[in-house]
Amino acid sequence: MLSLAESMDALRTIASSKAVATLAAAFSEQGHEFALVGGPVRDALLGRAVTDLDFTTSARPDETAAILKGITKNVWDVGRDFGTIAAKVHGETVEITTYRAEIYRDDSRKPEVSYGDTIEGDLVRRDFTINALALMLPELKLVDVSGGVEDLLAGTIRTPGSPATSFTDDPLRMMRAARFAVQLGFEVAPDTQGAMVEFAERLDIISAERIRDEFVKLLSTDDPVPGIRLLVDTGLADRFLPELTELLTTQDDHGRHKDVYEHSLTVLRQAIEMELVRRDPETTEADIVLRLAALLHDIGKPATRRFEAGGVTFHHHDVVGAKLAKKRLRELRFDNDAVKRVARLIELHLRFFGYSDQQWSDSAVRRYVRDAGGELEQLHILTRADVTTRNKRKAERLEHAYDDIEQRIAELSEAEELAAVRPELDGAQIMELLQIPPGPLVGRAYKYLLEVRLDEGPIGEEAAEERLRAWFAEQGDN
Structure with a gap:
């Protein structure tokens, strides 16, 4: 992690970019809070490249869309039901989400969303402390409600509140813990890992598509093996890829x-x-x-x-x-x-x-x-x-x-x-040469010529015609 001075310089650099400065001014003028949040703040503090710009605001989605349309023509819904509006501002693609809280009910595959009124309330509901960080704009105030900076320094993956509550609210966070541990080279806190074991079955309510996407993100890292081990050890892998955990049964003492x-x-x-x-x-x-x-x-x-x-x-x-x-x-x-x-x-x-x-x-x-x-x-x-x-x-x-x-x-x-690799003669040539209509016989003839091609290499069109006629003569009425 960078020193405090270096970290703040990195955040100031982001805040001073034309896109971010324009957005901060536009929301401030309308009396709404506005903040860079989550991964971009985390990565800036770690000295990692910041590739995505995610923001949160006190403005409701309709208000956000109206503000954005005042500064750019490129505005679209990413997930209005979840409070997220996207835009392209001065060449930068950004996503802006209303302060929110979400919870999964026992039988639900999708979160129920309600909007919040404070940045602190929004951060507390996020997945991990290292992502529960916000930089208020334009005032450049860092908000850390759960010790995220300390966990960045310690290299620890931990939930902002009770891991039981966090993983019950959104079970996919358990898989994200494995991914972030791999991406950042961090360790999952013991109580967080224990909750992953306890609530592994909760993953069953998550849609296959979301599980797939999270697993692909893990596999896309340069070394996903530690994360895969964590998924297997906690029982999470058994919920969506039991064939992998079944390999453990072949261990031979x-x-x-x-x-x-x-x-x-x-x-x-x-x-x-x-x-x-x-x-x-x-x-x-x-x-x-x-x-x-x-x-x-x-x-x-x-x-x-x-x-x-x-x-x-x-x-x-x-x-x-x-x-x-x-x-x-x-x-x-x-x-x-x-x-x-x-x-x-x-x-x-x-x-x-x-x-x-x-x-x-x-x-x-x-x-x-x-x-x-x-x-x-x-x-x-x-x-x-x-x-x-x-x-x-x-x-x-x-x-x-x-x-x-x-x-x-x-x-x-x-x-x-x-x-x-293909035969010297295609289907049309075969039908013309043998004077036969389309049908299974054409397929068998093509397959025969392909076998000749694989066995002997290129033999030329004339030789292929001779071989085909000889083969056809042996077929009788078939």
Whole structure:
């Protein structure tokens, strides 16, 4: 954290910006209190970059909208029912929320909102003390009603009041505790963590979409593993991702196989490290598909574990895991494309390990690329990250083998345009050549030519026509 003088300088810099100064003056002229609140104040005090500007005011939403329309044409509702109006002022996007208090009833998935009259009352209802900070504008008065500055100094995540009350009011705050702990490198206070255990079941009233969004925020951090551990240890993960906590059941005190839970966290961490190295410099967003696949790649193991002579097996855990992941991610309302891609990566994550035992033919390499599709680069990362063995010689052998397969893919891609593997003839050409109408036979013919392409590489259109005629002649009346 910055020194007091440095912190105040950082806050003054924000307050003096054209957008903030304009807003503060406009609300003050109408007789309303106005303050920068929450994350921007926290981050300024910590010396972190301030990217979002959130404000609170004594003005009601209609009054806020009227004031904003007096200084900008770009005004819109973010959540008027929750008291929030957004605007673009001098190039800055801002959100302004009326002082409020909200509470979740026992059977409610949405908070009931009532408006407050004081900044102190607004701050007390916020999630954590480090976010219950406000800078009153334009007077530059820092308001801290619950010891947020002290908790910033101590690196502590704590609720402003009773954690039981806070988590009962908004159960999603329990997941946010894990995220903030990771983002800031803080520790969750013991009583706060204890309440997360006690009220974990309360998370069930929160909508799947809100849980998904909060989990994605956690996964998007540079190292989400400590936060994931906290979610598992408190029982929160079991409420929305039980397949993850189920991995704990595969821990083996007799040393017959590695700890699948710890292995999965290691794979996630290694995948993120590789993602950050390989990521396009212009890309700033985390690869959530890759991270989900890394975390969940072994969730099929508990259901497939079998103790056999000589050890333990997890036959087909890749296929089972892909099905489990697809079902769970759909329940969490991930979009269909993301669900499909995560499942594909999980299903393919073991494919490479046969290559390390016996080098593949060109045909096998083509199929590997074909099956990976648009997730080939992510599959490269996931497969490399899945190597967590402590046997240095084995790790080096696997690394060299994967270096080799990536090199072969690059060489074949350059020679054959491997990323767009398709037969020399398309459906229309097949129908014209064979004089057949649209139907299943066209699909079978196309599939036959694709297999030829995968097995032999490009053979040219003329040779493809000859092979197709020969194949068609063998089909008889089918």
